[in-house]
Amino acid sequence: MGAVASEQAPLREGARRVAPLVIPAAAFGVSFGVLAAAAGMGTFAPIVMSATTFSGSGQFAAASILDEGGAVVAAIAAAVLLNSRYVPIGISVAPLFRGATWRRVLEGQLIVDESWAIANCGQGRFDRGLLIGAGLVLYPCWVLSTAVGAVAGDLLGDPEQLGLDAAFPALFLALLVPQLGSRRALAAAFGGAAVALALVPIAPAGLPIVAAAGVCLIGWRRA
Amino acid sequence: MTEVWITVAAVGVFTIAFKALGPVTLGGRTLPPRLLGVVELLPPALLAALVVTQVFASERDLVVDARAVGLLAAISALLLRAPILVVVVVAAAATALARALA
Numbered sequence: 664m665g666a667v668a669s670e671q672a673p674l675r676e677g678a679r680r681v682a683p684l685v686i687p688a689a690a691f692g693v694s695f696g697v698l699a700a701a702a703g704m705g706t707f708a709p710i711v712m713s714a715t716t717f718s719g720s721g722q723f724a725a726a727s728i729l730d731e732g733g734a735v736v737a738a739i740a741a742a743v744l745l746n747s748r749y750v751p752i753g754i755s756v757a758p759l760f761r762g763a764t765w766r767r768v769l770e771g772q773l774i775v776d777e778s779w780a781i782a783n784c785g786q787g788r789f790d791r792g793l794l795i796g797a798g799l800v801l802y803p804c805w806v807l808s809t810a811v812g813a814v815a816g817d818l819l820g821d822p823e824q825l826g827l828d829a830a831f832p833a834l835f836l837a838l839l840v841p842q843l844g845s846r847r848a849l850a851a852a853f854g855g856a857a858v859a860l861a862l863v864p865i866a867p868a869g870l871p872i873v874a875a876a877g878v879c880l881i882g883w884r885r886a
Numbered sequence: 887m888t889e890v891w892i893t894v895a896a897v898g899v900f901t902i903a904f905k906a907l908g909p910v911t912l913g914g915r916t917l918p919p920r921l922l923g924v925v926e927l928l929p930p931a932l933l934a935a936l937v938v939t940q941v942f943a944s945e946r947d948l949v950v951d952a953r954a955v956g957l958l959a960a961i962s963a964l965l966l967r968a969p970i971l972v973v974v975v976v977a978a979a980a981t982a983l984a985r986a987l988a
Contacts, residue, residue, distance in 0.1 A: 735889045743897060753905055759909075761913055786922065787924075824986075832936070833957070836961070839930060842930045848927060856937070860939070884919065
């Protein structure tokens with residue numbers, strides 16, 4: 664009992680902290696479903712994609728390219744490049760994962776930008792309960808809202824007319840602000856933003872974000 | 887339709903592998919102290935990059951459009967210490983309004 668309670672309390676805290684993100688995340692999921700259906704992905708494939716990929720920005724990148732009539736290879740490349748940020752993100756939270764390999768693979772799927780930001784305790788440390796708890800709330804929310812968008816998209820109108828494409832950067836900004844506690848963090852944020860914007864016109868889709876992640880290397884400490 | 891499923895499968899397989907790589911190879915170990923300074927700066931660098939590209943990128947062009955109005959609204963709401971949900975709604979509403987007026 665005691666072990667179960669001590670495992671559950673941080674999960675509940677993660678779920679509580681992620682609650683304000685449920686509505687914007689669902690709005691984003693609905694927008695993805697609508698866009699994917701409009702891009703000719705049908706209703707089932709977008710839902711499967713949300714259940715397996717579980718990363719809004721990567722899925723959006725792929726669906727937008729298909730929607731614009733781009734090649735499948737270009738859609739895959741953009742999403743894969745963009746989602747390769749989960750390699751450094753996964754390394755940053757790796758100490759939180761224990762047990763059998765299959766369990767680490769499964770729990771690792773709950774890593775998503777929002778759960779990762781919520782779990783950040785600063786100084787390079789993250790909280791396992793917050794990460795898993797937030798991920799367990801966001802995952803079903805993401806899959807269900809995608810289904811709503813893909814099935815009932817026609818009834819909902821154009822997500823852009825509702826300004827939903829601005830809701831997501833606003834959410835990320837709200838997650839970013841609490842992380843700017845130090846001058847170094849502020850420098851990393853400005854550096855990341857500058858690198859990404861500089862690369863947008865010249866680099867293939869997805870690469871600007873990966874390159875921006877590299878800015879964190881300014882934090883390397885000499886022994 | 888086959889092309890759609892190829893996209894779904896390829897992106898899914900890669901993303902699952904990317905997310906699993908750290909937890910599987912380094913799971914349970916403490917990161918070396920030198921790396922903590924790098925890890926500490928990863929969230930601000932990545933989140934800031936995601937914000938600006940979602941606001942100012944339109945395919946491979948940099949643009950200032952209705953989304954920038956939403957970003958300004960979000961910044962104002964954050965300065966007023968509004969809760970996250972309010973920040974998001976204000977940003978969407980400001981962008982929708984800017985589009986309606988444009």
